[in-house]
Amino acid sequence: MNSILTIKDPKPLTSNPTEAETTVRDVVLSERLGYSKPADIRKLIKRHASALEAMGSLRQSGVMIEAGKGAKRQVTEYSLSRAQAAFIISKARTPEATNLSIVIAELFAMHSESKLxxxxxxxxxxxxxxxxxxxxxxxxxxxxxxxxxxxxxxxxxxxxxxxxxxxxxx
Structure with missing residues (x-):
């Protein structure tokens, strides 16, 4: 999935060096899925939090952002595992998400047919x-x-x- 998400942009998704597994920041995933605001994907993540937690810890941290005329406020930023990111991709309703969901489905079909x-x-x-x-x-x-x-x-x-x-x- 990492190579699929880097087709448009050669930058890697993100990897937090302090964590054992590669994670995807919600703002990066939001951008790659074609959302105009990171808050949109955060609503989706919150809505499906229990399912995401079934795949592992839902990592989150408080981040200060600048809103409006220089006002600062804290928002929750999520770091998703690859499995959690794939789940969110399947729930997102953007053309980019649909394209990635098709690729994931094709890979699943190959796996279930023992081609992987x-x-x-x-x-x-x-x-x-x-x-x-x-x-x-x-x-x-x-x-x-x-x-x-x-x-x-x-x-x-x-x-x-x-x-x-x-x-x-x-």
Whole structure:
């Protein structure tokens, strides 16, 4: 996905050197998806926060911006993982997002037809972990609203957290 998002602009999306994985800043993703204001994509991120958190921590930080006639105010800026960025791309309703969603869908089709293979054991293990999390989320979804209530209460608990999307121990 990184190469797809850099077709128009040779600059990399962004990588925070203090974090272990590459992240995409919301303002950069907003620009690449054709939004005129970063606030538009932030509304989309807030609306889908629970789904994004199921893919990992939703990283956010306070950033000072200049608004109007020199007034400064703090806004929340998000840094999304690649999976979270792909999810937001699928929810955005811009021509650029539609184009990227088609590419993601084509890659998914290639994967499901076994035309893509992991390059090493670590990649194979990661694919297995993704499949396990998807299965756990499907089990929670099958429980209906009660299942989601269990997951929400588990996420708020002070106990040691397991991967989001996995059922809490009973």
């Amino acid at each position: 293979a992991p390059v090493d054991c670590a990649a194979a293990a990661e694919l297995d972990a993704i499949a396990a999390r998807a299965k756990a989320r499907a089990e929670v979804h099958a429980l209906g609203p009660e299942g989601w209530a269990i997951v929400r209460s588990f996420k708020r608990s002070s106990r040691k957290r397991r991967k989001i999307g996995a059922l809490p121990r009973r």
